[in-house]
Amino acid sequence: VYLAGPDVFLPDARVVADAKRALCERYGFVGVSPVDNSADISGLTKPEAARRISDANEASIRSCDLMVANITPFRGPSADVGTAYEMGFARALGKPVFAYTNIAGSLLERTRDLPDTGARAQPGGRLEDRFHMEIEDFDRADNLMLVGAVEASGVQVVVSPVDEAQRFTSLAGFETCLQLASQSRR
Amino acid sequence: VYLAGPDVFLPDARVVADAKRALCERYGFVGVSPVDNSADISGLTKPEAARRISDANEASIRSCDLMVANITPFRGPSADVGTAYEMGFARALGKPVFAYTNIAGSLLERTRDLPDTGARAQPGGRLEDRFHMEIEDFDRADNLMLVGAVEASGVQVVVSPVDEAQRFTSLAGFETCLQLASQSRR
Numbered sequence: 001v002y003l004a005g006p007d008v009f010l011p012d013a014r015v016v017a018d019a020k021r022a023l024c025e026r027y028g029f030v031g032v033s034p035v036d037n038s039a040d041i042s043g044l045t046k047p048e049a050a051r052r053i054s055d056a057n058e059a060s061i062r063s064c065d066l067m068v069a070n071i072t073p074f075r076g077p078s079a080d081v082g083t084a085y086e087m088g089f090a091r092a093l094g095k096p097v098f099a100y101t102n103i104a105g106s107l108l109e110r111t112r113d114l115p116d117t118g119a120r121a122q123p124g125g126r127l128e129d130r131f132h133m134e135i136e137d138f139d140r141a142d143n144l145m146l147v148g149a150v151e152a153s154g155v156q157v158v159v160s161p162v163d164e165a166q167r168f169t170s171l172a173g174f175e176t177c178l179q180l181a182s183q184s185r186r
Numbered sequence: 187v188y189l190a191g192p193d194v195f196l197p198d199a200r201v202v203a204d205a206k207r208a209l210c211e212r213y214g215f216v217g218v219s220p221v222d223n224s225a226d227i228s229g230l231t232k233p234e235a236a237r238r239i240s241d242a243n244e245a246s247i248r249s250c251d252l253m254v255a256n257i258t259p260f261r262g263p264s265a266d267v268g269t270a271y272e273m274g275f276a277r278a279l280g281k282p283v284f285a286y287t288n289i290a291g292s293l294l295e296r297t298r299d300l301p302d303t304g305a306r307a308q309p310g311g312r313l314e315d316r317f318h319m320e321i322e323d324f325d326r327a328d329n330l331m332l333v334g335a336v337e338a339s340g341v342q343v344v345v346s347p348v349d350e351a352q353r354f355t356s357l358a359g360f361e362t363c364l365q366l367a368s369q370s371r372r
Contacts, residue, residue: 009319011312050324054334058277075303075315076262081270082329088274091244116302117261126197129261131354133195138236143268148240168317 001029001181002061004087005070006080008035010168019171027178032060061090068177069099071142071157072167077111078142091149098181099150100158100173102166107142111135155180187215187367188247190273191256192266194221196354205357213364218246247276254363255285257328257343258353263297264328273335282339284367285332286359290347293328297321341366 001024007016017033024031037056041049061067067090071079078084079101087097103110108127112119118130127135140147141157150157158180160173187210193202203219210217223242227235247253253276257265264270265287273283289296294313298305304316313321326333327343336343344366346359 006319009322011314011318011320046323046325050326050330051334051337054330055338057331058334061278074319075264075297075300078261078267080329081264081267082331084267084270085274085277085329085331085335088271088276089278090274091271092247092275092278111261114261128197132197133192133260133354134197136195137232139232140236143266143271144236144240145243145268145271148237148244149271151237152241168319 001031001178002064002067002086002090003031003033004067004083004090006072006074006083006168007070008033008038016169016171020174023171023175023178027182029178029181032064034060057086058089061086061095062093064090064095066090066096066181067098068174068181069097070101070168070174071099071146072102073110073142077107077114077117079146084143084146087146087149091152096153096181096184097149098153098155098158098177099146100160100177101141102160102162102168102170102173104159104161105141106139108135108137108139154184187217187364188250188253188272188276189217189219190253190269190276192258192260192269192354193256194219194224202355202357206360209357209361209364213368215364215367218250220246243272244275247272247281248279250276250281252276252282252367253284254360254367255283256287256354256360257285257332258288259296259328263293263300263303265332270329270332273332277335277338282367282370283335284339284341284344284363285336286344286346286363287327288346288348288353288356288359290345291327292325294321294323294325340370 013035017035021031034057074080158173158176162170203221207217220243260266344359344362348356
């Protein structure tokens with residue numbers, strides 16, 4: 001199982017990765033974390049290090065049979081873009097993509113409620129941001145491409161709201177994804 | 187050429203798609219826009235419509251030989267997550283991915299400068315947001331997975347800064363991508 005998500009940015013990223021791997025083992029899976037791919041970048045320039053990590057992450061996804069993605073909104077109303085990229089990468093290879101979010105609500109609700117969005121209702125009901133860009137209204141947890149990948153894998157996004165303090169550390173939704181993955185391979 | 191980007195959310199999304207297709211034609215390409223995939227969703231529920239569009243967008247990407255992605259930061263410091271997903275999807279299929287952004291600066295600079303980030307320097311130089319999540323410091327225009335996809339395609343992200351009023355409509359960077367794509371297929 002490739003462990004996609006912004007967890008790699010946590011101060012204790014390795015501890016969280018180990019906890020995810022332990023849960024994987026409990027459900028008969030082997031967890032593969034991108035954290036390990038940033039271990040050996042000493043001596044490289046920043047662009048070289050970035051490229052080394054992205055190549056290694058893509059190879060890790062290819063090596064896995066499925067993905068569990070943490071799509072908890074990250075620095076805005078949507079998931080981390082690196083995670084979104086990896087979900088598309090896995091899906092194009094036909095690998096099932098499971099996903100969880102630790103924040104409730106639809107993409108529309110979260111986008112509308114951010115002050116910086118400058119949300120305005122237009123005649124006809126269209127909701128726009130301050131750049132007149134439409135705020136997607138499909139009643140989904142995030143952008144329809146991300147949710148579509150999960151639905152195409154035969155399941156729904158796991159919504160598992162927690163306190164703000166545990167937003168990026170709670171693994172309840174992650175474990176539910178493993179349960180779904182375990183059921184779907186039977 | 188699959189025309190990835192948040193352009194689909196513009197009020198005149200079809201006009202912009204037509205302008206992109208006209209530019210494609212000038213460089214010997216046929217532009218394929220996701221805008222056309224949201225044309226026939228009448229009578230569907232929101233979840234059904236979302237799924238119809240995501241399936242159609244994936245089929246469109248498969249039908250194309252390459253992608254030009256608009257990764258101009260969208261409602262936050264990074265690209266639109268739908269675009270990021272599509273870049274990963276294309277890259278996994280081995281299709282070249284070209285990308286442009288209409289905003290200058292590194293991901294780190296933009297993330298740090300957003301008040302909502304709550305950026306704080308930690309001892310040792312690590313820069314964190316208010317959730318103690320590290321702010322990626324690889325001197326790239328966006329997340330290393332997105333930039334890695336472009337570099338793996340043999341080019342760099344086209345950075346083409348414009349006035350805020352034209353942030354989502356200027357096609358200068360898009361045209362530069364077409365020039366690069368045209369050169370790389372010779």
